[in-house]
Amino acid sequence: MREDIRQETTKRVPGSSGPSRVLARGRAGFTLIELLIVVVIIGILASIAIPKFASTKERAYVAKMKSDLRNLATAQESYLGDNQVYYGGAVPNALFTYTPSSGTTVTITEATSGGWSATTSYTGTTKTCAFFYGSATAVAPATVEGLIVCDP
Numbered sequence: 633m634r635e636d637i638r639q640e641t642t643k644r645v646p647g648s649s650g651p652s653r654v655l656a657r658g659r660a661g662f663t664l665i666e667l668l669i670v671v672v673i674i675g676i677l678a679s680i681a682i683p684k685f686a687s688t689k690e691r692a693y694v695a696k697m698k699s700d701l702r703n704l705a706t707a708q709e710s711y712l713g714d715n716q717v718y719y720g721g722a723v724p725n726a727l728f729t730y731t732p733s734s735g736t737t738v739t740i741t742e743a744t745s746g747g748w749s750a751t752t753s754y755t756g757t758t759k760t761c762a763f764f765y766g767s768a769t770a771v772a773p774a775t776v777e778g779l780i781v782c783d784p
Contacts, residue, residue, distance in 0.1 A: 697752040697761040718743040
């Protein structure tokens with residue numbers, strides 16, 4: 633902690649012809665240089681932290697898209713059990729008991745009684761994820777049946 637620095641100044645009091653009086657003026661606080669150094673340090677720390685935060689958000693968006701595709705797979709199996717064919721319409725729909733997370737767009741690209749494929753995208757990222765199962769045609773970036781794959 634910093635101690636108060638007192639500076640004494642000699643000042644002539646107006647209207648007096650006598651000897652000068654010594655007036656004490658208290659000065660406490662930080663200098664401009666000290667404040668500028670603190671601002672620079674905060675700026676450096678922020679420039680390190682912000683990119684890490686952005687990559688964390690990107691990973692969260694990808695995790696949300698993968699989760700939505702897993703939930704879609706569960707809903708598709710349920711629909712197949714009831715109707716003997718995979719659902720191939722728009723998502724969400726009253727006929728299909730599946731609703732994706734907010735901000736996530738799910739597109740079912742193909743659905744037959746033998747398989748289905750779908751892609752997801754999210755408003756906060758340019759990445760997409762894809763999944764295909766059974767006899768459905770593979771959708772990029774998915775290349776292995778039953779494995780959810782996202783853009784690198």
